[in-house]
Amino acid sequence: xxLLDLLVVCLLIVSSSALINKLQTxxxxxxxxxxxxxxxxxxxxxxxxxxVRNRLFAVEEQIWLHEYAISHPTSxxxxxxxxxxxxxxxxxxxxxxxxxxxxxxYADLYDAQKNNLTxxxxxxxxxIESFHRQLPLSLEHNNLVAVLSSSGxxxxxxxxxxxxxxxxxxxxxxxxxxxxxxxxxxxFSRKGKYxxxxxxxxxxxxxxxxxxxxxNVPNDPKAxxxxxxxxxxxSGELPTIPFFVQFSPDEETIAFLSSKPPGSNDTSTSLxxxxxxxxxxxxxxxxxxxxxxxNPRKVVTLLRGSPLFFxxxxxxxxxxxxxxxxxxxxxxxxxxxxxxxxxxLQRSDTAGVNDFSxxxxxHSDASVKWPTPICHSAGGGDNxxxxxxxxxxxxxxxxxxxxxxxxxxSKKILQ
Numbered sequence: 001x002x003l004l005d006l007l008v009v010c011l012l013i014v015s016s017s018a019l020i021n022k023l024q025t026x027x028x029x030x031x032x033x034x035x036x037x038x039x040x041x042x043x044x045x046x047x048x049x050x051x052v053r054n055r056l057f058a059v060e061e062q063i064w065l066h067e068y069a070i071s072h073p074t075s076x077x078x079x080x081x082x083x084x085x086x087x088x089x090x091x092x093x094x095x096x097x098x099x100x101x102x103x104x105x106y107a108d109l110y111d112a113q114k115n116n117l118t119x120x121x122x123x124x125x126x127x128i129e130s131f132h133r134q135l136p137l138s139l140e141h142n143n144l145v146a147v148l149s150s151s152g153x154x155x156x157x158x159x160x161x162x163x164x165x166x167x168x169x170x171x172x173x174x175x176x177x178x179x180x181x182x183x184x185x186x187x188f189s190r191k192g193k194y195x196x197x198x199x200x201x202x203x204x205x206x207x208x209x210x211x212x213x214x215x216n217v218p219n220d221p222k223a224x225x226x227x228x229x230x231x232x233x234x235s236g237e238l239p240t241i242p243f244f245v246q247f248s249p250d251e252e253t254i255a256f257l258s259s260k261p262p263g264s265n266d267t268s269t270s271l272x273x274x275x276x277x278x279x280x281x282x283x284x285x286x287x288x289x290x291x292x293x294x295n296p297r298k299v300v301t302l303l304r305g306s307p308l309f310f311x312x313x314x315x316x317x318x319x320x321x322x323x324x325x326x327x328x329x330x331x332x333x334x335x336x337x338x339x340x341x342x343x344x345l346q347r348s349d350t351a352g353v354n355d356f357s358x359x360x361x362x363h364s365d366a367s368v369k370w371p372t373p374i375c376h377s378a379g380g381g382d383n384x385x386x387x388x389x390x391x392x393x394x395x396x397x398x399x400x401x402x403x404x405x406x407x408x409x410s411k412k413i414l415q
């Protein structure tokens with residue numbers, strides 16, 4: 001069995017290496033759009049794959065709307081396609097999938113996992129991750145828009161230019177007398193599988209409590225819109241009001257900013273996270289009492305300051321971290337040593353004591369307004385855009401991207 005596994009790995013290394021070499025080629029692709037053009041348009045390999053993926057999304061949307069119309073003949077406002085047109089879209093989808101390299105890689109990964117070829121599966125996962133670093137575009141397709149009512153008390157998912165909709169239910173449909181709820185800050189996860197937003201309860205003009213709820217995004221055309229969708233996770237009452245909600249790239253954690261209610265003496269903003277994924281998955285429930293699964297979740301405060309903005313790194317979903325732009329008290333005793341700059345979150349295992357620490361990447365001029373840091377993937381590693389001495393600078397933040405002196409590389413882009 002081990003010899004067979006090793007043989008499969010060797011074969012995959014040969015075939016996948018050839019595929020990666022093809023992806024990394026810099027040779028442009030020429031597309032002749034018209035015989036009258038003097039110079040034919042030239043696109044790169046990356047631009048070609050983006051065009052293939054976008055065309056695939058357009059084809060899949062037409063197929064989805066047709067299957068929805070067939071499944072809801074009496075209530076659907078969408079007209080189904082003719083049988084000939086539908087078959088053409090199915091054929092076109094197959095041809096486009098064959099053009100996209102991830103299709104073959106995922107098919108090989110599925111076969112390796114099905115036959116318990118663990119080494120082959122591990123290698124294929126690394127190849128797929130390498131492709132995502134070069135072209136961080138997902139094949140997951142969810143053409144949905146989250147729409148709030150004018151009162152903020154009804155949330156719908158809409159598709160097909162508003163012709164198809166799905167209503168989302170709150171975590172608790174029973175409300176106290178005189179207490180109203182309002183939904184705010186909807187956000188989709190990176191792959192579009194989940195939707196989260198804040199649920200705020202208030203009485204007259206007084207905010208009573210707030211919480212975060214998460215939904216599975218429905219994608220089955222046969223079941224879409226047939227019944228209201230309930231949340232799969234409820235954070236319970238949060239200490240403060242959340243805003244600027246973001247999923248982590250691996251979709252296991254939700255990060256958000258939070259501030260005290262109006263009238264409070266504390267004007268600072270806090271960056272908080274909550275690990276919702278492990279509470280949602282049933283395989284993490286072993287050894288826990290049934291009642292504890294529904295207790296309010298513990299929220300971790302990572303950083304405090306004012307103003308405060310943040311974003312996640314992009315090159316790897318498993319090793320992603322947070323980059324924040326913040327003005328804060330840098331002293332541990334709170335002596336008023338105010339420091340403003342761009343920081344990166346570093347994780348260390350200290351048995352629960354000071355697990356999170358922040359490393360300064362760049363000082364920021366207090367007179368310059370430079371809000372949310374922009375992270376991007378450059379050469380397979382993470383970089384962040386900052387402003388230094390009047391220049392927009394791309395600074396490397398991946399540890400392996402160091403120069404001969406051990407310093408992280410940086411490049412001036414625009415003055």
